[in-house]
Amino acid sequence: xxxxxxxxxxFGALQVLKGINLTVDKGEVVSVIxxxxxxxxxxxxxxxxxxxxxxxRILVDGTEVHAKSxxxxxxxxxxxxxxxxxNAFPHLTVMENVTLAPRKVKGMSKRDAEEIAVKQLSHVxxxxxxxVYPSRLSGGQQQRMAIARALAMSPDYILFDExxxxxxxxxxxxxxxTLKLLADDGMTMICVTHEMHFARExxxxxxFFNKGVMEEIGSPKQIFxxxxxxETQKFLSNVR
Amino acid sequence: MGNYTFQWRQAFxxxxxxxxxxxxxxxxxxxxMLIGVTIAVLLAVARNSKNRWISAxxxxxxxxxxxxxxxxxxxxAHFGLGSFGIYLSPFTALLAGIAFNNAGYLCETFRGSLRAxxxxxxxxxxxxxxGPVKAFRLIVMPQMFRIAFLPTMNQMVWAxxxxxxxxxxxxxxxxxxxxxxxxxxTFRTFEFFALAAVIYYLITKAVMxxxxxxxxxxxxx
Numbered sequence: 001x002x003x004x005x006x007x008x009x010x011f012g013a014l015q016v017l018k019g020i021n022l023t024v025d026k027g028e029v030v031s032v033i034x035x036x037x038x039x040x041x042x043x044x045x046x047x048x049x050x051x052x053x054x055x056x057r058i059l060v061d062g063t064e065v066h067a068k069s070x071x072x073x074x075x076x077x078x079x080x081x082x083x084x085x086x087n088a089f090p091h092l093t094v095m096e097n098v099t100l101a102p103r104k105v106k107g108m109s110k111r112d113a114e115e116i117a118v119k120q121l122s123h124v125x126x127x128x129x130x131x132v133y134p135s136r137l138s139g140g141q142q143q144r145m146a147i148a149r150a151l152a153m154s155p156d157y158i159l160f161d162e163x164x165x166x167x168x169x170x171x172x173x174x175x176x177x178t179l180k181l182l183a184d185d186g187m188t189m190i191c192v193t194h195e196m197h198f199a200r201e202x203x204x205x206x207x208f209f210n211k212g213v214m215e216e217i218g219s220p221k222q223i224f225x226x227x228x229x230x231e232t233q234k235f236l237s238n239v240r
Numbered sequence: 241m242g243n244y245t246f247q248w249r250q251a252f253x254x255x256x257x258x259x260x261x262x263x264x265x266x267x268x269x270x271x272x273m274l275i276g277v278t279i280a281v282l283l284a285v286a287r288n289s290k291n292r293w294i295s296a297x298x299x300x301x302x303x304x305x306x307x308x309x310x311x312x313x314x315x316x317a318h319f320g321l322g323s324f325g326i327y328l329s330p331f332t333a334l335l336a337g338i339a340f341n342n343a344g345y346l347c348e349t350f351r352g353s354l355r356a357x358x359x360x361x362x363x364x365x366x367x368x369x370x371g372p373v374k375a376f377r378l379i380v381m382p383q384m385f386r387i388a389f390l391p392t393m394n395q396m397v398w399a400x401x402x403x404x405x406x407x408x409x410x411x412x413x414x415x416x417x418x419x420x421x422x423x424x425x426t427f428r429t430f431e432f433f434a435l436a437a438v439i440y441y442l443i444t445k446a447v448m449x450x451x452x453x454x455x456x457x458x459x460x461x
Contacts, residue, residue, distance in 0.1 A: 091459075
């Protein structure tokens with residue numbers, strides 16, 4: 001379970017998150033929608049401790065992420081994150097990209113790690129690209145590799161940070177299909193996304209962020225069909 | 241020009257002697273690179289330090305090494321230090337001067353290659369559960385190595401050519417030293433120096449071709 005309690009985050013004088021409260025249960029898929037600069041991506045990097053917070057707290061399975069005593073390296077093993085810009089490791093093959101962390105972080109043997117990698121890469125449709133370097137992959141393939149890389153650590157949670165925003169429109173579908181597959185498998189996911197159809201179809205709940213505030217949260221039906229908040233209504237009427 | 245008779249045979253007869261000199265040249269160049277790379281790494285770390293007492297001396301080193309003639313640096317190592325009672329042999333002074341120069345240039349090469357790796361690479365490593373040191377070692381460093389490799393080999397070529405300045409501090413066993421000696425004894429200036437130039441050219445070409453081959457083998461991405 002991820003518990004976000006009254007989280008405030010600022011970059012210098014700029015307040016990005018202004019008191020966010022959100023609880024995500026095991027197996028739940030929560031989509032976060034909202035305009036650029038609403039703080040939704042920042043929230044994800046706070047959850048896995050890449051960014052410090054100024055106030056409030058975030059608990060992952062009861063462990064406080066930003067407590068000094070928390071071993072972040074250990075905590076991050078169970079929180080996967082996939083970035084907008086893929087962040088493939090260009091000097092490693094697809095296979096090596098995926099096996100690196102299981103081997104060097106979890107201390108898995110090469111053979112075991114490769115077994116997992118083959119499984120995960122086949123799962124995302126890259127079973128035939130094992131020996132290829134990322135520069136030879138399309139954006140969609142790189143992003144699917146990044147997803148496999150995160151999955152290879154067998155995390156309990158995965159955070160998706162606008163994973164389709166840097167892709168050509170015709171490549172968006174293949175990545176979203178991969179996310180749907182994961183959701184069907186029961187993975188706990190927080191997806192920051194601009195894909196309203198995806199949010200509507202796959203999520204258990206949808207949260208709308210605006211200027212660092214979570215204005216509204218509810219079932220997809222509720223948010224998309226009868227939003228209560230004025231800002232939500234405005235946003236949705238613009239993206240439709 | 242018209243009256244000069246070329247005497248190549250004499251020069252070719254001295255070839256083994258000159259090749260021995262070339263070995264000394266290579267020895268100095270390689271040693272100066274090993275020392276230079278080591279110091280350059282330390283300088284690069286020091287220059288990126290927030291503590292000015294650490295970064296300022298490193299910056300001074302880089303500034304002097306890159307903006308003064310290599311000849312001056314070698315002179316200082318030999319005659320300059322000699323004024324303070326520290327006497328370095330021609331070999332050591334030449335080695336020290338070139339290593340000093342290498343360290344200054346390579347420091348900036350390394351810093352530049354570090355800056356070329358986007359910080360998101362480190363973030364990706366951290367988010368997979370690696371500590372900062374592990375992320376640097378496994379993700380950043382191999383990529384830096386590729387970026388810095390050819391410029392470093394370029395500096396190697398430069399180091400080989402810089403060894404010729406040793407003759408000004410009394411170096412007599414390297415390629416230029418041997419050539420100068422032969423020249424003084426025979427006055428066959430053109431032949432000996434032309435032959436020396438060809439040897440320098442072949443050495444540096446070989447180094448660069450070797451470097452390309454290694455790069456091609458190593459960096460397949």
